[in-house]
Amino acid sequence: MPTQKVSETGFATDISPETTNLKKPDEKHIGYALEIWKKTIDVQQHFNTIEMQIRNFAVTILAGIIAAAALALREPKSATVFGITITIASLILIAGVIVLLAFYFMDRWWYHRLLQGAVEHAQMIENQLKEHIPALYLSNTIRKSSPFTILWIRFGSNRKIDAFYFAIIIFLLIAAYGLRE
16 A cells, blocks of 8 residues: 655645545445535535634734723833833733734644645545546645745745734734833
């Protein structure tokens, strides 16, 4: 049996019928496999929707955090934390970083991994059915079309999520540093 290639996400990238120990479907089972594929696509959409809702909520909370920090600047007050005097606005922004990290971990390391598993499963089904239904190639096409390169850096789905959250986190940390006493 050939060895499966494993991507940086830990998922198999060579998911042909030969490497998954699954038989190629006969005509009788193609209808069943197509129904399973449809359900798998529904699951992908579900996890993708959850991820977008998490990001939407994170951005909404971020707006509230920035507004709270701006309000704290109206009457600048300081607090001493671990012997360091820092403005309340900076503390609010640092708290925002912690909150955003919680969203990041839920998005990237929880739901995104579930989405990747659903995509891998759909790709396996598509690869098994490609002889019978050549147009059934949605997950493979999306995975192939999604990444892009800026300069020398390839942005796949994982790196896109990392860039989204860490750009915001860096902004918050710079702002918190700028507002220190």
